[in-house]
Each structure stands twice: as C-alpha cells, then as structure tokens.
Amino acid sequence: MSSLPNPAPTVTSSSQAFWNATAEGRFTLQRCTSCDVVVWFPRKHCPDCWTETLSVFDASGKGTVYSFTIIRKVANDYKGATPFVVAYVELEEGPRVMTNIVDCDPESVTVGMPVEMVFHDTGEGNALYRFRPSAN
Amino acid sequence: MSIRGAAFIAGIYEHPGRDLPHHTIWDIHAEVAIGALADAGLSMSDVDALFCDGTAGFGVLTLCDHLGLRPSFVDNTETGGSSYLAHVGHAAAAIAAGKCSVALVTLAGKPRTGSPPVKWAAGPETGFETVWGTASAAHSYALAAQRHMYEFGTTSEQLAEIKVAASIHAQYNPNAFLQNVVTVEDVVNSPMVSDPLHRLDCCVVTDGGGALVIVSPEIAKKLGKTNAKILGHGEAVKHTNNGRIDLTHTGAVWSGPRAFAEAGVSVNDVDYASIYDSFTITVLQTIEDLGFCEKGKGGEFVLDGGLVAPFGKLPFNTDGGGLCNNHPSNRGGITKVIEAVRQLRGEAHPAVQVPDVQVALAHGTGGSLGSRHGSVTLLLGQEDA
Incomplete structure (x- = not known):
C-alpha cells in the first residue's frame, strides 16, 4: 500500500501544460473567462458555455473524499500493490477528480474525510497527483 | 412524430452457448442472425437494415460482407452494453420513416475463450482516469x-x-x-x-450472443408476431x-x-x-x-x-x-x-x-x-x- 507504481499518463496537446505543471508540484485548474465555471478535465473550451478562452490557476490541493473503493485484486501494473484505494476527491475548488488515497491504511478511508495532495514523479517529465489524509 | 406502434420485435434468438472455444465471433453473429430470422419466419434475403455495435471488426461493413447482406439502412451506434436497446429504438424510427422494413440486430463476443478486450482509442479523459490502477x-x-x-x-x-x-x-x-x-x-x-x-x-x-428482428406492423401481422409492439x-x-x-x-x-x-x-x-x-x-x-x-x-x-x-x-x-x-x-x-x-x-x-x-x-x-x-x-x- 505504501508503494504504488507511478505509470506515466497519456498526454495530449491539450493536457501538456497541465502535466508539465505537475512536475513542479503544481495542480492547475482552468476557469472559464465567460461563465466563471472551473473546468475539469483540461480542454480548450468550456463545456458549460463553449467559450474558448480559459484562464489557469493553481489549486489549493485540499479536498474531501467523495467516494472510494479498495481494489483487492488486479492484473495490471498495480498487481503487487493491492489492496489500494481508488477514489473521487472533491477539490476545494469544486471538481471531483479520480485519484488514489495513499499514506494510510486503506481500511481507514471514509467518504467525507479531508485529504491533501501529494505528487509522485513518473520519471517521464510529470507527476501523478494523489491524496493523503489531512488534519482538516 | 413518435415510434409508438411503428414497429414490432418479431424475431428473437439467444445463443445457447456460454463457452464457445470453436466459434469465431463471426460464426456467432451468423448463428444468432439465422436463429432470430427463423424465429420470425423470415430469411436473410428479407433483411434490409443491419444494426451492430462498434466491437465487430469494421462494424456493419464487416458484418454485411460476412452475412451476405445488402441493406438500405445501417447503424453502428456504440453505447456499450446498452447499444442493442438503442438499435431497437433506431430501427423503429427508421421503419417509421420508411427507410427499411426488416431490421436485424446482432451481438456476439467471446470474453471467456479468446476475444481480447476491445481496445478503444484514447479520449481526452484517458490520462486522468487510467493511471490509478482500475x-x-x-x-x-x-x-x-x-x-x-x-x-x-x-x-x-x-x-x-x-x-x-x-x-x-x-x-x-x-x-x-x-x-x-x-x-x-x-x-x-x-x-x-x-x-x-x-x-x-x-x-x-460468458461467450455468446443474441439477435433481434424488428419489422413493420404490416409484416408483423402477416407473420403473426404481434406480441412485442414497440411502445x-x-x-x-x-x-x-x-x-x-x-x-x-x-x-x-x-x-x-x-x-x-x-x-x-x-x-x-x-x-x-x-x-x-x-x-x-x-x-x-x-x-x-x-x-x-x-x-x-x-x-x-x-x-x-x-x-x-x-x-x-x-x-x-x-x-x-x-x-x-x-x-x-x-x-x-x-x-x-x-x-x-x-x-x-x-x-x-x-x-x-x-x-x-x-x-x-x-x-x-x-x-x-x-x-x-x-x-x-x-x-x-x-x-x-
């Protein structure tokens, strides 16, 4: 549970800037300059109002667990890491993002628990954003 | 315009096999198609529309070739396991619009004995969902x-x-x-x-498959297959x-x-x-x-x-x-x-x-x-x- 693999993500021209920032320990979000909504996942338009001008800002890295599962058995890169937690974390800024919860006993994870972001280097110029329990 | 009453499901067939090591998915498509048409009282030559999902080779192109069909209407709607229900609705709409009168829907697959999982092209979300171990x-x-x-x-x-x-x-x-x-x-x-x-x-x-035949009201009445009207x-x-x-x-x-x-x-x-x-x-x-x-x-x-x-x-x-x-x-x-x-x-x-x-x-x-x-x-x- 302590050592999850760090597979490199599929990076596209639309997500390149996002993933580049993770190498510096930053999780960036886009905000629509027209309707002000926070956009997730990164793209070149706002899926709420279809404006094509978005601004970028650094997220706080804080959130709460929206839902989670403990994966007991798997046949991919994570085979040796079971049991581990996959979750949706609701960021302070709003979006619910898929991720792992780390640095804790999987059995201790609960819906609603406060978490904070950590970065795990993939060795390919970016890092995976994961979350660990936080005080509040 | 509504599809209420515009079409009937006149033929059904569920492949009895659950382990089919000696079938290709194309064999299964053919067997279920023939089975559903027989159930309806029709033959392959009556089919003028074909519906299948996106997992079957080049979809309707591959399947028309394999089955020997020359339909006037085809549909490859791919919504995962719900595709075939969408196909029924789309077939009824096409029949209502006069585009066809005998629509065949088939599904076949071999997850137990051979078919590797379908590989979908990466989407814009892929990088954010496939790295977490699911x-x-x-x-x-x-x-x-x-x-x-x-x-x-x-x-x-x-x-x-x-x-x-x-x-x-x-x-x-x-x-x-x-x-x-x-x-x-x-x-x-x-x-x-x-x-x-x-x-x-x-x-x-499980391996296996199934097929449906959807027909116009006139054909359903002629066949005596009027139990399953599409409402x-x-x-x-x-x-x-x-x-x-x-x-x-x-x-x-x-x-x-x-x-x-x-x-x-x-x-x-x-x-x-x-x-x-x-x-x-x-x-x-x-x-x-x-x-x-x-x-x-x-x-x-x-x-x-x-x-x-x-x-x-x-x-x-x-x-x-x-x-x-x-x-x-x-x-x-x-x-x-x-x-x-x-x-x-x-x-x-x-x-x-x-x-x-x-x-x-x-x-x-x-x-x-x-x-x-x-x-x-x-x-x-x-x-x-």
Missing part, C-alpha cells in the same frame, strides 16, 4: 455503490437480494451459466472484489459533467421519462422489467431512477422478494439476467430485450412467467456508472397495448 468495470461501479451507501444507507445485504432474486430465476434456465440458488449470506461472504462489491455482486463472463424508447448519455459527476444516479433519470412519455404508459403499467444487471448496484440505482420507487429507497424495494417472479412487486430478469444467466461479450443489452419479448409472448419458463403481461420494460446501461455510460429504456407491449 482494471475492470467492477472498480468503477464500486465507486457508485460506495457513494449510494453513504448518501442513502444502502447495505451490502440489500444489494445481495438482487443477486438472490436473479439466482431464483436462473435455476429454471437450463442454459444459465450459474444455476444454483444463492442466499444473501452467500453473496456477502463471497470474496470482496472492489469494496463494497463482492464477487457475487458481479455479472458472469416507446428513450436514451441518454450520462458523463462526468465537467467535474460534477454524481455517482448516485444513472442516465435512466433521463431515458426513462422519455420512453414512458412516448409510450403513453407509467411505471404502474409495467408488468415485467428486464433491468441491466452488470452489477447489483446497477439494478438498484436503475429501479430508483426509472421511478419504481423513491430515490434512495431501492434497498428497501428489493427486500422480501420484491424482484422475484411471478408475483413480486417488479418481476425482473426472469432468465437469470447477467448476474446468473448470460452476459455475452460483457454486454447484457440484447438478452434484456429477448427476455422481455419472451414474457410478452408467454414463452418464459412457466415457473417465472408473469401472468398476462401487457407492458414490459427493458433497460440498458452501457459503459460505466463511475464515469460515463449510455442509458436506454424501451417499452414494449401487446398489439393492443
């Missing part, structure tokens, strides 16, 4: 189950009741992959796959909604009302329902979303044999469903339609045949509750329904 649909559906439990107090024992009901039905189906009746204890004591889903909360993995169809795509995914409901909240409105019937008119059952949670959420009970009360609804045929509140999946009978190609949509037609014809097993079925519902959920899925609801009825 490898099967169970992992994603588990996220939906966990949140439903958190918000509404749904329990593993309640989810287990759905599997129990399916197993009670499957004991009468000699082709069912799992034919033993199980208890709530069996389900909750089976190995945890992805919390809170146990192994027995998951559908079976209404609704579809919807539920997705992550710009980071605001709500894991407590399915796309049935949109596809259901569309289908009921077109059919001009309500949940109270439904005598039998085929509910997509990739996992027990899929059934629970769908029952709520279609309006058979209040949101969050699905766990109570399924207690005390609520889903058990013939006399439960909502007799469901009388073939044993995907949970016990068959989930060919990891897709349960076509078998949902087939069993609904059997119920309308009075051809279900006598032990689970619901008396005097006037209106039957079939619902498909294809893709994933934990990210995005296609939801399709069909309402079928007797000729005078």
Whole structure:
C-alpha cells in the first residue's frame, strides 16, 4: 500500500501544460473567462458555455473524499500493490477528480474525510497527483 | 412524430452457448442472425437494415460482407452494453420513416475463450482516469455503490437480494451459466472484489450472443408476431459533467421519462422489467431512477422478494439476467430485450412467467456508472397495448 507504481499518463496537446505543471508540484485548474465555471478535465473550451478562452490557476490541493473503493485484486501494473484505494476527491475548488488515497491504511478511508495532495514523479517529465489524509 | 406502434420485435434468438472455444465471433453473429430470422419466419434475403455495435471488426461493413447482406439502412451506434436497446429504438424510427422494413440486430463476443478486450482509442479523459490502477468495470461501479451507501444507507445485504432474486430465476434456465440458488449470506461472504462489491455482486463472463428482428406492423401481422409492439424508447448519455459527476444516479433519470412519455404508459403499467444487471448496484440505482420507487429507497424495494417472479412487486430478469444467466461479450443489452419479448409472448419458463403481461420494460446501461455510460429504456407491449 505504501508503494504504488507511478505509470506515466497519456498526454495530449491539450493536457501538456497541465502535466508539465505537475512536475513542479503544481495542480492547475482552468476557469472559464465567460461563465466563471472551473473546468475539469483540461480542454480548450468550456463545456458549460463553449467559450474558448480559459484562464489557469493553481489549486489549493485540499479536498474531501467523495467516494472510494479498495481494489483487492488486479492484473495490471498495480498487481503487487493491492489492496489500494481508488477514489473521487472533491477539490476545494469544486471538481471531483479520480485519484488514489495513499499514506494510510486503506481500511481507514471514509467518504467525507479531508485529504491533501501529494505528487509522485513518473520519471517521464510529470507527476501523478494523489491524496493523503489531512488534519482538516 | 413518435415510434409508438411503428414497429414490432418479431424475431428473437439467444445463443445457447456460454463457452464457445470453436466459434469465431463471426460464426456467432451468423448463428444468432439465422436463429432470430427463423424465429420470425423470415430469411436473410428479407433483411434490409443491419444494426451492430462498434466491437465487430469494421462494424456493419464487416458484418454485411460476412452475412451476405445488402441493406438500405445501417447503424453502428456504440453505447456499450446498452447499444442493442438503442438499435431497437433506431430501427423503429427508421421503419417509421420508411427507410427499411426488416431490421436485424446482432451481438456476439467471446470474453471467456479468446476475444481480447476491445481496445478503444484514447479520449481526452484517458490520462486522468487510467493511471490509478482500475482494471475492470467492477472498480468503477464500486465507486457508485460506495457513494449510494453513504448518501442513502444502502447495505451490502440489500444489494445481495438482487443477486438472490436473479439466482431464483436462473435455476429454471437450463442454459444459465450459474444455476444454483444463492442466499444473501452467500453473496456477502463471497470474496470482496472492489469494496463494497463482492464477487457475487458481479455479472458472469460468458461467450455468446443474441439477435433481434424488428419489422413493420404490416409484416408483423402477416407473420403473426404481434406480441412485442414497440411502445416507446428513450436514451441518454450520462458523463462526468465537467467535474460534477454524481455517482448516485444513472442516465435512466433521463431515458426513462422519455420512453414512458412516448409510450403513453407509467411505471404502474409495467408488468415485467428486464433491468441491466452488470452489477447489483446497477439494478438498484436503475429501479430508483426509472421511478419504481423513491430515490434512495431501492434497498428497501428489493427486500422480501420484491424482484422475484411471478408475483413480486417488479418481476425482473426472469432468465437469470447477467448476474446468473448470460452476459455475452460483457454486454447484457440484447438478452434484456429477448427476455422481455419472451414474457410478452408467454414463452418464459412457466415457473417465472408473469401472468398476462401487457407492458414490459427493458433497460440498458452501457459503459460505466463511475464515469460515463449510455442509458436506454424501451417499452414494449401487446398489439393492443
């Protein structure tokens, strides 16, 4: 549970800037300059109002667990890491993002628990954003 | 314009095989096509429209070549396991528009004995969803189950009741992959796959396939196959909604009302329902979303044999469903339609045949509750329904 693999993500021209920032320990979000909504996942338009001008800002890295599962058995890169937690974390800024919860006993994870972001280097110029329990 | 009464399902065929090591998927497509046409009293030369999913080679091009068809209308709609219910609605619309009069829908797959999982091209979301270790649909559906439990107090024992009901039905189906009746204890004591889903909360993995023949009213009358009139169809795509995914409901909240409105019937008119059952949670959420009970009360609804045929509140999946009978190609949509037609014809097993079925519902959920899925609801009825 302590050592999850760090597979490199599929990076596209639309997500390149996002993933580049993770190498510096930053999780960036886009905000629509027209309707002000926070956009997730990164793209070149706002899926709420279809404006094509978005601004970028650094997220706080804080959130709460929206839902989670403990994966007991798997046949991919994570085979040796079971049991581990996959979750949706609701960021302070709003979006619910898929991720792992780390640095804790999987059995201790609960819906609603406060978490904070950590970065795990993939060795390919970016890092995976994961979350660990936080005080509040 | 509506498709109500514009078409009938005149032919059905479910491949009896569950392990088919010596078939190609093309063999299966051909066998189920021939079987459904024979059931309708038609032949391959009568077919003027073909519908299949996106997993079959180059789709309709490959299949027309293989089957020797020259249709005037084709459709490759791909919404996962709900595709085939969408195909029925689209076929009815095409028949209503005069584009065709005999539509063939086929499904085939071999997840047990040979077909590697279908590799989809990467989407814009791929980098954000495929690096966290999820490898099967169970992992994603588990996220939906966990949140439903958190918000509404749904329990593993309640989810287990759905599997129990399916197993009670499957004991009468000699082709069912799992034919033993199980208890709530069996389900909750089976190995945890992805919390809170146990192994027995998951559908079976089977080879096989199925086919449907949808025809114009004139042809249905000529064939004497008027038990399964298409009353209404609704579809919807539920997705992550710009980071605001709500894991407590399915796309049935949109596809259901569309289908009921077109059919001009309500949940109270439904005598039998085929509910997509990739996992027990899929059934629970769908029952709520279609309006058979209040949101969050699905766990109570399924207690005390609520889903058990013939006399439960909502007799469901009388073939044993995907949970016990068959989930060919990891897709349960076509078998949902087939069993609904059997119920309308009075051809279900006598032990689970619901008396005097006037209106039957079939619902498909294809893709994933934990990210995005296609939801399709069909309402079928007797000729005078």
